[in-house]
Amino acid sequence: MIRSAVTVSLVPEARGGPFVFWDDLAIACRAAAELGFDGVEVFAPSATALEHALTASPPETHSLKLAAVGTGAGWVLHRLSLTSPDASERALAREFIRSIIDAGAAMKAPAIVGSTQGRWSADMPKETAMEHLREALEELGEHAGRYDVPLLFEPLNRYEANLVNTLADGVALLESLSTKNVRLLGDLFHMNIEEPDLAEAIRSTGKRLGHVHFADSNRRPVGCGHTAITPVAEALRAIDYDGYVSAECLPWPDPAAAADHTIRAFRTYFPGSTAKAR
Numbered sequence: 001m002i003r004s005a006v007t008v009s010l011v012p013e014a015r016g017g018p019f020v021f022w023d024d025l026a027i028a029c030r031a032a033a034e035l036g037f038d039g040v041e042v043f044a045p046s047a048t049a050l051e052h053a054l055t056a057s058p059p060e061t062h063s064l065k066l067a068a069v070g071t072g073a074g075w076v077l078h079r080l081s082l083t084s085p086d087a088s089e090r091a092l093a094r095e096f097i098r099s100i101i102d103a104g105a106a107m108k109a110p111a112i113v114g115s116t117q118g119r120w121s122a123d124m125p126k127e128t129a130m131e132h133l134r135e136a137l138e139e140l141g142e143h144a145g146r147y148d149v150p151l152l153f154e155p156l157n158r159y160e161a162n163l164v165n166t167l168a169d170g171v172a173l174l175e176s177l178s179t180k181n182v183r184l185l186g187d188l189f190h191m192n193i194e195e196p197d198l199a200e201a202i203r204s205t206g207k208r209l210g211h212v213h214f215a216d217s218n219r220r221p222v223g224c225g226h227t228a229i230t231p232v233a234e235a236l237r238a239i240d241y242d243g244y245v246s247a248e249c250l251p252w253p254d255p256a257a258a259a260d261h262t263i264r265a266f267r268t269y270f271p272g273s274t275a276k277a278r
């Protein structure tokens with residue numbers, strides 16, 4: 001069953017970023033439940049802040065699942081990355097991600113490695129960076145596996161990352177690992193920039209696809225840009241995708257309207273999948 005989710009950012013420093021709801025998990029959960037979403041995806045400043053928010057405002061109270069948790073605050077707030085030229089920063093990045101894996105796994109939610117993957121540079125040659133990335137994913141993937149949740153790895157577009165830009169790059173990376181517990185996150189915004197054919201990329205990724213970020217070409221809610229979503233939805237059905245399609249898009253024109261646009265699009269493109277049609 002394909003399920004719907006919507007993002008909530010608890011990181012004020014990320015303002016302007018692609019998150020639908022902001023600042024208050026309880027308010028976001030109430031709005032998401034009211035619209036009929038199945039889950040929420042939470043981007044928190046730290047594992048402690050995430051645990052605190054989830055304890056104070058459990059998504060279950062609103063009959064919502066925790067769909068996934070982001071680790072990007074490690075980069076946004078502390079400039080930590082798994083491929084930093086500085087070994088102590090690489091170790092801190094792993095520690096940060098491990099702590100978010102622990103906090104999310106308490107609610108059976110996978111953690112996402114996106115911007116914390118880092119970049120190659122003059123100080124960090126590409127092959128060495130890929131080796132650091134592989135080592136980190138081996139360890140963190142196995143760590144997540146102890147909770148029986150996957151680790152999600154997200155290819156990002158060329159303006160944000162330079163190691164893994166396409167789902168095919170991601171599949172090659174996963175195939176080079178011994179852990180089988182890392183899956184790919186296909187973000188339709190990044191894919192719109194990098195993939196020659198979004199539907200074909202999804203078909204080729206198949207069961208390695210573990211999560212989808214649902215956004216249009218301009219990162220507005222689906223339906224507010226020019227990405228052709230019908231072939232994307234057909235490809236997801238063709239691979240029997242059974243994860244979340246999670247709205248990581250700009251809160252355009254405002255959070256409530258972005259969430260409303262998204263759930264309408266979800267019901268249009270995935271009829272029968274919406275668990276909680278109202």
Ligand code: LER
Nearest residue numbers: 114115154160187248
């Ligand atoms: C994270 O999910 C993502 O897509 C990045 O573009 C955020 O900067």
Ligand code: MN
Nearest residue numbers: 154187213248
């Ligand atoms: Mn994303």
